[in-house]
Amino acid sequence: MDNFSTPISAIASTYGTDTIFILGKGPSADDVPAEVFAGSLVIGINDAERIYPADISIFHADWVKQSLAESGERARLYLTSTDFRSKVADVVRAEHVPLSQEGGDLMMQRLLGGDFVIEDVLLISALQVARKVAEARGRSQTVYLVGFDFRADMGSAHSLGRSYENDTADQRRLRIDMQENFLLNALYMLRGTNLDVVHVGDRSYSRMTTTDLRHEFLPGGGEAERAWNVSVIAELTTNHFGDRGRLERMVRAAKAAGANFVKFQKRDVESFYSREQLAAPYKSPFGKTFGDYRHQLELSDDDFAYLDGLCKQLGIQWFASALDAKSYRELMDLGSAMIKLPSTISEHTDYLSMVAQTCDRPIVLSTGMTDKAFEHWVLNTFRNSPQLYLLQCNSAYPTPAEDCNVGVVRHYDRLSRDQPQIVAGYSSHDAGWFGSALAVAAGARMVEKHVKLGNTEFAHFDAVALDLTKSEFKDYVAKVREAEIVVGSEEKDIRPSEHHKYRVAAAE
Known part of the structure; x- marks a missing residue:
């Protein structure tokens, strides 16, 4: 769909890195400083843009509209199946395809090259957007999944504050388990494609922890740095x-x-x-x-x-x-x-x-x-x-x-x-x-x-x-x-790296 690819390509063209972040709402997102995301394309799921301003936000649930109305819009483009209207960003509407009993295979087919729709499993839609970006850039992209902890008991990131979702605890657990299963399927299906997908977290399939991610993107891993004079x-x-x-x-x-x-x-x-x-x-x-x-x-x-x-x-x-x-x-x-x-x-x-x-x-x-x-x-x-x-x-x-x-x-x-x-x-x-x-x-x-x-x-x-x-x-x-x-310093002294090769013999 042309009305989908064109704005995605326009936003992607404002970044020079081959890095994409897909942002979920799990509590591990609290461990990732905002500076990590700076300079890279960010795709947010539902109202995850409240954690960090997303370039692209994807949602199909009506409750997201209330969340954005109260917290303020922080994305440049919204992909949604709802009647959402934005005063500050572009909105592209796409069909929402509910997940049926046999719909998993079709969802994976769409991920690998079918028409874009908004899936029940929004992470799959986000990965499809990332594939479109890779195609537009003409080269492979590294995609980091942040805030996808798949632990219903852990709740959401503290930075979100109020939660607008209305699932029961059992519904939330079943939905999260389902999403994790489809992620594992997607990681397998995307091998050898134009996406290198890196899950950030503590799951058995995670390739990085949040600490690893900080060290990858921030000097000193985001810890206290030396005091500079300039x-x-x-x-x-x-x-x-x-x-x-x-x-x-x-x-x-x-x-x-x-x-x-x-x-x-x-x-x-x-x-x-x-x-x-x-x-x-x-x-x-x-x-x-x-x-x-x-x-x-x-x-x-x-x-x-x-x-x-x-x-x-x-x-x-x-x-x-x-x-x-x-x-x-x-x-x-x-x-x-x-x-x-x-x-x-x-x-x-x-x-x-x-x-x-x-x-x-x-x-x-x-x-x-x-x-x-x-x-x-x-x-x-x-x-x-x-x-x-x-x-x-x-x-x-x-x-x-x-x-x-x-x-x-x-x-x-x-x-x-x-x-x-x-x-x-x-x-x-x-x-x-x-x-x-x-x-x-x-x-x-x-x-x-x-x-x-x-x-x-x-x-x-x-x-x-x-x-x-x-x-x-x-x-x-x-x-x-x-x-x-x-x-260095104007004060002349002996530095720790120095040593004498020829020492004067000690006086007898």
């Missing part, structure tokens, strides 16, 4: 396109990759641009003028409140560039951890002076398109700031190697010796990780890199942004951390 900033700019679902996926992926902060931009569109600029023709999915485009990219106060709650949940901080006075005041009220003053407004000295006089939190200032005279002005103007991050920056996208001038980071680091409120940093508009690694060696304690979610023809900064649907930003963070390890 803050890594995932610069989302406006590549969320004002879409909360996209915003959430980007934040989760940045956190999973190891970022310390996610950064955004805020501007008062009506005052920042002229009427002529706003009325100018501009081609984008959001309208026909540049004004339509810019308004769509701005996050509202409610969006920032949502972002703040999400970041607190994930354990990552956020801040934003304030491009004008109105945006600055609003960001101060909204709880931005720091205030960024980008190179774009380096000539707006009256505004910058006002921020210097009133800001009670750290200021991050990029120095693209400025010279030594501007540096002297900044050092004098911001001398009373509680903390001033000076980020060497070149405003070309991408920055040629010969214009990166990472040596300026060393200069800023030297300034910090006499002025402790100064922190040296690097805003990377060059390709890859090399310039940032050199900046760490030169003394940077903050590095900033643009990120995006897949390729879009109309998005800004795509030439330098690292794709969160692939391993690009995760690899970038790993190289920054490697550089930090190699740089």
